[in-house]
Amino acid sequence: MIFPKLNLCGSTPSEDEVNLYQTYSLSGSVLIEIDKETPVKEVLTPILVAKFATNWVQLPNFENADELSDFMLKILDSGASKVAIPYPQPFSTDLLIEKFSQFPDDRLSLIINYKNQKETLDIINQFNPYVSAFIIKSNVDVCPLLKPNTKALSQKENFEREIYTKELTQIHAVAKKHKLIIDLVKINPTCQLITNLDELSFNLLLDSSKLAIGVYKNNKGDVTEDGKIDIGAAYSASLITDRPDNLYSTVVVDEQGVALGLAYSDAESISEAFRTRQGVYKSRSRGLWYKGLTSNSVQQLLRIDADCDKDTIRFTVHQTGTGFCHLNTRTCFGEDSGITALEAVLKKRFISAPEGSYTKRLFNDEKLLHAKIMEEAAELCEATDKDEIAWEAADVIFFSLSKCIAHGVTLSDIESHLDRRSKKITRRPGNAKPFRNPVEEAAKKEAEQKKAEEAKKVEESKYDFSLKDFDASTISAEQRKVLENRPIRSADNIAKLVTPIIENVRKNGDKAIKELTEKFDGVKLDDVVIQGPFTETPAELSQETVAAIDLAFDNLVKFHQAQLDPKPLHVETTPGVNCSRYVRSIEKVGLYVPGGTAVLPSTTMHLGVPAMVAGCSEIVLATPPRKDGSIVPEVLYVAKKINAKMIVKAGGAQAIAALAYGTETVPKVDKICGPGNQFVTAAKMFVQNDHSALVSIDMPAGPSEVLVIADAEAKPEYVAADLLSQAEHGKDSQSVLVAIDLTDDQFKAIEEEVKKQGNALPRAEIAKYSIANSFALRVKTLEEAITFSNAYAPEHLIINVADIENKKDEIISKVENAGSVFLGSYTTESCGDYASGTNHTLPTYGYARMYSGTNTGSFLKHITAQYITKDGLKNLGPAVMRLAECESLDAHRNAVAVRMKDIVG
CATH class of the missing domain: 1.10.287.1080 (MazG-like)
Structure with missing residues (x-):
């Protein structure tokens, strides 16, 4: 087998060195070379405690035995599996053996510079009782084992090969069961060399200067032009198989060794597994199989091991998503125990x-x-x-x-x-800590917490789903104005936080996205984007979910296609003056789908469908990833249906910046649409005002909101449910009730329902804060209610009053400002949020006074054109010249005048 080596002498390792280590460690064992200046605690220890790697540490020479012994103890206590000691040291062999005898032999190995067979065998004989492995360092220029053992070899080559084989065989015989590693310093490795050494029970040490990663991916074979060997090919060279398709049976297990299933591998898939550090296998029908690429049940590869016969390998992985099996179970062998x-x-x-x-x-x-x-x-x-x-x-x-x-x-x-x-050599004394009486400690803690809990109860008493109640007939004009406006939100502090994030993404691209996603979302990304096209339905989705998305999707398509009128507009404004307008889709659009406290496949549809219907040529989604770095399967499925180009695994201001300016992997878009928190909104406003970004946005946005107009005929259960449907979005959402001529008992019935339903919600902690920031306004008539609603300009307006069937056209004619209107007791806002067909991406925070909700037109632009005949210019020209004179724009006047001269003579 191969034994990768990495030099970490000196200061803190670079990012490239850390990546190399993480890749090399997949092979099972890594030899890390350090010197006396290497900071053990800061640099080495975090690497040595890696659970799934067997780390050997190569030490330098020391002037005296005590110094070496102390350093060995320090390294072994830090987590090294073995230390490798160069031989000879500047002091006597007897003193070195004395120090070795103080340590377990399975934690020690010896590095021997090969000069001749006799001297090497003598050293091995001396140290056999004190170490468990030998590293033979050879400076030969030619290795007879580079070529296969065939009849094509010359007589001289066969002789050299036989002598070399005998020497290694004798070394193995003397070393007995000790692990043997050979370092052919001047030889460029080949798969044949590794195979031949393996047959002689020797592992090949490969320095990072001799190893390449991902060579197979670039179709370059197993060795590069400068003599480096692909690590996957090198690892595979020791494996054997009797299968006719030359595949290796691969047992896949989790961190605890529980078998998840069986797969197959070859040198190419093993190379890709090393390159991506993920579970990659060889499908017997489809070629390379990147586990979880479409289902999102990806595997983080932790280690690869060969069994004792080297005809089966084991992948130890961290499994994400629903599991390994296509039946959505964690294992292919049924349930765990x-x-x-x-x-x-x-x-x-x-x-x-x-x-x-x-x-x-x-x-x-x-x-x-x-x-x-x-x-x-x-x-x-x-x-x-x-x-x-x-x-x-x-x-x-x-x-x-x-x-x-x-x-x-x-x-x-x-x-x-x-x-x-x-792995600790230094043992703890093993004394028990003094007994702590849990009852006494609990009593102390209870006394300390009692005051804090009482204060908390007082604070939370106002968050009990009670509705703040105002009467339109008694409040002052100033109070009414306060109710019509949203709570003031200062954008200054938000802008100060958002601007550095945007600048970081502009400057550092994908690197900034990875750092910010880890910082804000606690997710470490390997890749910033998932490339489309998305062709498979994620295995995690149930048939019920797929059917629900399909129904909603079809309704949205019908409604948004009805908005599309691709025919050009032609108008003759004056005889001979023909004006026209042509519809064109915006080419590249970025759709932001929030993550945060809820999964929102509906938003993906409500943004993606109008973009698709409008004919946008490039649709890029951006949404925060899950904790394992994956995207929720519902969003993946919608991405497939709208033919999205890719998904950017990021949220917040960093996602908006990536869409606005582009990064190494994220294309720059022309327009950004989608809701988000105050950081997302601030970022959208920033990039829209930055001329270098050259990007537009759909609308400003604030917290979600609903205004419900209800009279005595409205069922309290329905009214309460509608108020809570927006309250659960976030603590800063607003749910407003405008109650028409309700008695105190009728109003109380609604409030009791809000408390009852609110306390039963899984997101009750969020909803109760939202209700505390909301209010109810009592009015006498429907006209008075609509007047207040027009002043408030809600995102969602629900009108639940008597005889709505006959009055709906009359009522809707009076609504001037609202994002979307829901008429009648059965027209719940939730239907519009999901599946009725109208769009739920709507103006909030009062912007319904001047903005529309997202629609097909949001993804279109219009180009005007005109054609004027000679007679047309004769009819229009005098007016144009006169208006140009009024504005003192003589060049404008002259452009008409020179033509008029030709026309009238």
Whole structure:
């Protein structure tokens, strides 16, 4: 097998060196060369504690044995699997052996400079009892094993090959079961050399100067022109197979070694796996298979291992999404069991456990969880028989793992710490900490928290879904004006935060996107974009979800196609003066789909359908990624239906900047559409006003809002549900009730429904803050209600009054300012948000006074043209000349005058 080597002597490693290490470590073992100046704690330790890599560290020479011994202890305690000591050192061999004997032999290896066979065998014999591996460093210029053993070799070549093979065989015989690695310093490696050395039980050390990554991807074979060998080809050279298709059976396991499924590999797919550091396999029917490319269930590759016979390999991966199997299960062997299954269940329940359930209480009440951990630990200590101990240990594991999941700690994190402890040479004394009385500590904490909790209750008492109530007949003109306007939002501080983000993206492109996404979203991206076309339906989607999206999509297409009138407009304004207008689509558009606290495939449709109908040639989506760097499958499916070019995995101001200015992988667009938070809005306003960006936006936007006009005939349940439908969007959303001539009891019935339904919502914590920032206004008549609504100019206007069937045309004629209107008790705003066909990307914050919601026209532009005959200019020319004279624009007048001279003589 191969043994990659990386030099980290001196200062902090560069980004390229870190990337090389992460790639090399996939092969299982890496030799890291350091010197005395290498900062161990800052540079080496973070690498050595990597859970899935077996890291060997090559030390320099030391002047004395004690200095070497101290440094060895430091490196081994830092997490190195083995240290490799160059031989000889500047002090005696006996003293070196004495120091070696103080360490476990399985943690030590020796580097021998090969001079001749006898000397090498003597050194191996001396150190056999004290080390577990030998690295033979050879400076030969020619290696007889570079060529295959065939009859084509000359007599001289066969002789040299036989001698060389005997020498290595004797070294192996003397070294016994010790691991043997050979460093052919002056030889450029080939796959044949690796295969031949492997047959002699030698691993080949490959310095980074001899390794290439992704050579197969560029169709250059396994060796580059300058003699570097592709790491995937080099790894594959030691593998064997008896399959007629020459594929290697590949067992895929997770971090705990649980088998996820079986795949197949070859040198090309292994090369790609190294290059992408993801699960890449060889499909027997489709070629290279990049796991999760379409389903979003990608695999982060952690390590590749060959079995004892080297005819099967194992991929250790971190599986994301629904799992490995095409049936949307984590494994191809059915459901998990044991502790890994428990971890998966707890992770799921942490996100979606029902309110009031015991698990939800554990996650929400840290005090209860701590008490249970201490209670079960005490019962485990008291347990005596086998079954009772197992029972109590299971309880301790359950509650301890619940604590871990609540704080983002995984089983893999726990195992990593256990592995690090097992590598420590310096042992802890093992004394127990002084006993802490949990009852006393709990009482102290309770006393300390009591005041804070009481203060919190006072603060939260106003967030109980109560409606602030105003009467139009008694409020002053100033109070009414306050209600008509939104709460003032200062843009100065937001702009100060957004501007550096935009400038960072303009200057650093994809690098800035990756850094900002990790900073704001906690997501480390490998790639900024997912390239289209998107051809497959994500496996995570249920048939019910697909059907719902399809229905909504078709309705949106019907409504937005009806808005499209591609025919040119022709008007003869004066005899001989023909004016026309032509419709053209905006070529490149960027659609921003928020992520944040909700998944919004509906927004993807409501932006994407009119862009598609308008005929935009390039549609680019931008949306924040999930925690594993993937995109929600619903958005992926809509991207497929609208023929999106790509998806940018970013949110916030950084996504807007990428669309406006472009990066290495994100194309610059001509118009940006889509809602977002105050940072997104500020970024859109910034780029629109920056002439160098040359980009337009759809509209300014603020928090989502609804205004409900209801009379005594409206069912309180319906009114409350409509108010809450926007309240759950965000804490700064507004839900306004304009109540027409309601009694106190009728008004109270609506308020009670708001409390009842609001407290039952999964997003109740958000909705109650929104309702606290909202209000109700009591009026006497429908006309008075519409007058207030026109002044408020809501994003969504719901009119739920009696006899709406017969009055809807009359009512809608009086509405002057609204993003979208919903008429009648059954016309819920939710239908417009999703599937009725109208668009839900609407002007908010009062901008409905001057903006329309997104429509097909949002993605169109119009070009005017005119054709004027000689008679037409004769009829129009005098008026044009006179108007030009009025404005003192003589050149304008002259352009007509020279022609009029020819016409009239």
